[in-house]
Amino acid sequence: MDTTVDLDSFTSLVERPDDAARRAAEDRWLELDKPRGGLGQLEELGSWLASVQGGNRVRALSAPKVLLFAADHGIAALGLSKLPADGGTVRRVHAALDGSAPVAKLARRFGAGLRVIDLAVDADNEEFGFEVSRYRVRRGSGRIDVEDALTAEEATQAFRIGMAIADEEADLGTDLVLLGDLGVGSTAVAAVLIGALCGTDAAAVCGRGSGIDDKTWMVKCAAIRDSLRRARPVLGDQLALLAATGGADFAAITGFLLQAAVRRLPVVLDGVVSAACALIAQRISFRAPEWWRAALLTGEPALAKAYDRLTLTPLHDQQITMGEGLGALLALPLLQAASDALAEEPFVPAPAAPREPAKLPTAAELLGRL
Ligand SMILES: Cc1cc2ncn([C@H]3O[C@H](COP(=O)(O)O)[C@@H](O)[C@H]3O)c2cc1C
Numbered sequence: 400m401d402t403t404v405d406l407d408s409f410t411s412l413v414e415r416p417d418d419a420a421r422r423a424a425e426d427r428w429l430e431l432d433k434p435r436g437g438l439g440q441l442e443e444l445g446s447w448l449a450s451v452q453g454g455n456r457v458r459a460l461s462a463p464k465v466l467l468f469a470a471d472h473g474i475a476a477l478g479l480s481k482l483p484a485d486g487g488t489v490r491r492v493h494a495a496l497d498g499s500a501p502v503a504k505l506a507r508r509f510g511a512g513l514r515v516i517d518l519a520v521d522a523d524n525e526e527f528g529f530e531v532s533r534y535r536v537r538r539g540s541g542r543i544d545v546e547d548a549l550t551a552e553e554a555t556q557a558f559r560i561g562m563a564i565a566d567e568e569a570d571l572g573t574d575l576v577l578l579g580d581l582g583v584g585s586t587a588v589a590a591v592l593i594g595a596l597c598g599t600d601a602a603a604v605c606g607r608g609s610g611i612d613d614k615t616w617m618v619k620c621a622a623i624r625d626s627l628r629r630a631r632p633v634l635g636d637q638l639a640l641l642a643a644t645g646g647a648d649f650a651a652i653t654g655f656l657l658q659a660a661v662r663r664l665p666v667v668l669d670g671v672v673s674a675a676c677a678l679i680a681q682r683i684s685f686r687a688p689e690w691w692r693a694a695l696l697t698g699e700p701a702l703a704k705a706y707d708r709l710t711l712t713p714l715h716d717q718q719i720t721m722g723e724g725l726g727a728l729l730a731l732p733l734l735q736a737a738s739d740a741l742a743e744e745p746f747v748p749a750p751a752a753p754r755e756p757a758k759l760p761t762a763a764e765l766l767g768r769l
C-alpha cells in the first residue's frame with residue numbers, strides 16, 4: 400500500500416453535488432399528488448438525495464449500510480468512561496457482531512447492511528475474525544494527554560484504509576452510509592479534536608459520554624485540557640493532529656469521509672466522533688460537507704459546536720446518547736421515505752421468506768368445538 404497521502408488533491412477531487420438534479424427534484428415535488436410543501440422536511444431531504452445521486456431520476460435507496468469503525472483509546476486508562484477501559488470495546492464489538500446490540504437489531508429491521516471495522520481494538524488479532532480485523536493498524540493507541548495516539552505512518556495508513564473502505568463500498572453499490580463508531584473513551588478524544596479546531600476550552604466540550612458522574616467528568620475534563628495543549632501546536636497539519644490527539648478510528652473515518660465524497664457516496668453522520676472527523680475533513684475539502692447529513696444531537700456539547708461549524712442540521716431528535724451508529728440508523732427511514740416519494744420507479748422490497756399458510760379451523764370444526 401502507498402504510504403503517503405496528498406491531502407491537497409481532495410480540494411479538486413471532491414465535486415459539488417449535482418445542482419441541476421436538485422432543481423429537477425424540486426420541480427418534481429410540485430408535480431406530485433400532495434399539497435405544496437406537504438411532505439415537510441422530507442422534501443428538502445429528497446432534493447438533497449437527488450443532488451448526491453445526480454442524473455435526472457431519483458433512485459429509491461436500495462443498499463444502505465451501517466459502517467462501525469472500532470478502536471480503543473489509551474486515554475480511557477484514566478477511567479473517564481462508564482465502560483471499562485479493559486475489555487469494554489471488545490464486548491461492544493461482539494454485541495454488534497452477534498446481533499444483540501441495538502444497532503444490529505435495527506439494521507435488520509430496516510434492511511440495512513452492517514459492517515464492523517476493527518482499526519485498533521485492544522484485542523488479539525483473531526478475536527473477531529479476518530473480515531473484521533483485516534485493516535487493523537495497531538492494538539489500542541497512545542494516551543493523548545501525554546503522548547501521541549499514533550505514529551505519523553500509522554495515521555497515514557489508517558487514513559488510507561478509510562479511503563479504501565469508501566472505494567470498496569462505492570464499488571459494491573452501497574447507496575447510503577450510516578456512519579458509526581465504537582470505542583471506550585472516544586467522546587474524550589472527539590472533544591479534544593473539536594475543542595482544538597473550534598478554539599474552545601476543555602469545559603466547553605467535555606460531555607457525559609457513556610453516562611459518567613460529576614467526579615469522572617472532572618477527570619475527563621482535565622484529560623481533555625492536557626490533550627488540548629498537545630493538539631494546538633499541530634492544528635495546521637490534519638494528519639499530524641490525527642496522530643497526536645486522534646486515533647486510528649478517527650484517521651480512518653476522516654479518510655473515509657473524504658473519499659466517500661470523491662465517489663459521490665452520501666453519508667449520514669452519527670455522534671461526536673463522526674462530527675470531529677467531519678470537521679477535520681472539512682478543513683481538507685470545504686465542499687465535502689455537502690455530501691453528508693447530521694443525524695442527531697447526542698447531548699455532547701462538542702457535537703453541537705461541530706455541527707454549527709459544518710452548518711449541518713440534525714435530522715431527528717430522539718435523545719439517543721449511545722453512539723454506535725444508532726442515531727444515524729434511525730435517520731434511515733426518513734431518507735427512505737424521501738427517496739421513495741420522489742423516485743419514479745416504485746421501491747420493490749426483497750420478497751419475504753415464504754411462510755407456511757396459516758391453518759384456520761373450518762366452520763364445521765369451530766362448531767364441533769362448541
Ligand atoms: C452499557 C453501554 C453501552 C454502550 N454502547 C456504546 N456506548 C458508548 O460509550 C462509548 C463512548 O463513551 P465514553 O467516551 O464515555 O467511553 C462508546 O463506545 C459509545 O458507543 C455505551 C455505553 C454504555 C454505558
Ligand SMILES: O=C(O)c1cccnc1
Binds near residue numbers: 610669702722
Ligand atoms: O456523541 C456520541 O457519539 C456519543 C455520546 C454519548 C455516548 N457515546 C457516544
